[in-house]
Amino acid sequence: MTDTEIDAATLARLSAAWPERATIRSHMNSLKPPQEYDPLLPDYPVKFLPFAEHPDFVDAPFEKRQAVLTHAWLMYNARVITAEEQIANPTFAKIVHGVFPGSERFEIKQAVQQAHVDETWHTYMHMMAMHHTQEARELRSEPDYPHAVTYRHLAAEQEKVSDRWHRDLLALVWTTVTEVSVNAYLELLSRDQTIQPMHALVPRLHARDEAAHGSVMVEVAKQLYVHMGPHQQKIFEQALPKAVMAFVAQDYRAWPLILEHAGIKKATDIVEDCKRGGSSSLLVRDFSGVERLAREMEIEMESPYDQTKK
Numbered sequence: 001m002t003d004t005e006i007d008a009a010t011l012a013r014l015s016a017a018w019p020e021r022a023t024i025r026s027h028m029n030s031l032k033p034p035q036e037y038d039p040l041l042p043d044y045p046v047k048f049l050p051f052a053e054h055p056d057f058v059d060a061p062f063e064k065r066q067a068v069l070t071h072a073w074l075m076y077n078a079r080v081i082t083a084e085e086q087i088a089n090p091t092f093a094k095i096v097h098g099v100f101p102g103s104e105r106f107e108i109k110q111a112v113q114q115a116h117v118d119e120t121w122h123t124y125m126h127m128m129a130m131h132h133t134q135e136a137r138e139l140r141s142e143p144d145y146p147h148a149v150t151y152r153h154l155a156a157e158q159e160k161v162s163d164r165w166h167r168d169l170l171a172l173v174w175t176t177v178t179e180v181s182v183n184a185y186l187e188l189l190s191r192d193q194t195i196q197p198m199h200a201l202v203p204r205l206h207a208r209d210e211a212a213h214g215s216v217m218v219e220v221a222k223q224l225y226v227h228m229g230p231h232q233q234k235i236f237e238q239a240l241p242k243a244v245m246a247f248v249a250q251d252y253r254a255w256p257l258i259l260e261h262a263g264i265k266k267a268t269d270i271v272e273d274c275k276r277g278g279s280s281s282l283l284v285r286d287f288s289g290v291e292r293l294a295r296e297m298e299i300e301m302e303s304p305y306d307q308t309k310k
């Protein structure tokens with residue numbers, strides 16, 4: 001793989017389309033509070049709860065199950081915001097500031113800075129969506145969530161190493177995986193017709209921007225990868241499936257807190273039963289983004305499914 005002009009042309013094409021494409025430009029007025037909020041409509045699709053069919057959850061009163069869905073929706077948004085603020089944006093700033101060799105080309109800086117602007121807007125969209133829900137449901141308290149699972153895994157990997165460049169490289173891998181995979185996460189809700197319409201709209205708008213970010217990040221990762229030494233390239237390759245699993249995992253530290261907060265009995269038991277479900281309990285099962293990435297980067301990556309068996 002070489003530092004080709006084709007890569008730069010792809011980035012330049014995506015950057016040229018940004019002023020028309022960016023949802024911050026086209027949809028700034030789409031985030032008003034919903035005129036009507038039907039409290040009977042769930043906030044989050046019940047089928048994505050890892051314990052959706054667990055008898056102790058199914059038998060719980062309707063109001064408590066609805067409360068779980070409200071907090072599941074809030075956690076869904078909080079996870080997006082963490083990915084933007086703790087993973088993607090710090091890495092985008094490093095790329096633009098030249099921390100990684102190979103990021104000197106203007107086409108890279110321009111496309112990444114545009115993505116950075118988009119992400120800040122996405123944080124705002126999800127923040128407003130959470131606020132509308134909190135108002136509509138008259139929430140007075142929320143569970144004391146841990147940091148989102150995707151970020152916890154990155155922080156745990158970074159703690160194992162002492163060199164700054166190594167921690168930055170791990171963050172680059174997590175950002176790459178996030179950018180090529182986030183649409184699979186957003187599409188869980190973006191076409192759902194059983195939930196509050198606003199809760200499908202926000203992920204749908206977000207996904208429009210991310211379709212471009214995925215293509216940008218593939219090109220950026222390719223450019224940075226060819227400028228790495230063999231040791232760094234190996235670290236990149238080995239971290240890739242770990243980042244994928246961090247991205248698709250259910251957050252088993254948060255679920256018991258949500259169940260307890262909603263007043264569901266046997267919260268810990270319910271979640272422990274689900275954890276034994278293995279790969280079938282992954283939140284995201286669409287790995288096509290990262291598979292494309294590995295193919296375009298011409299690197300071998302273990303199947304993320306294999307990671308779940310270890």
Ligand SMILES: [Fe+2]
Nearest residue numbers: 084118119122
């Ligand atoms: Fe985003």
Ligand SMILES: [Fe+2]
Nearest residue numbers: 115179210213
């Ligand atoms: Fe993005």
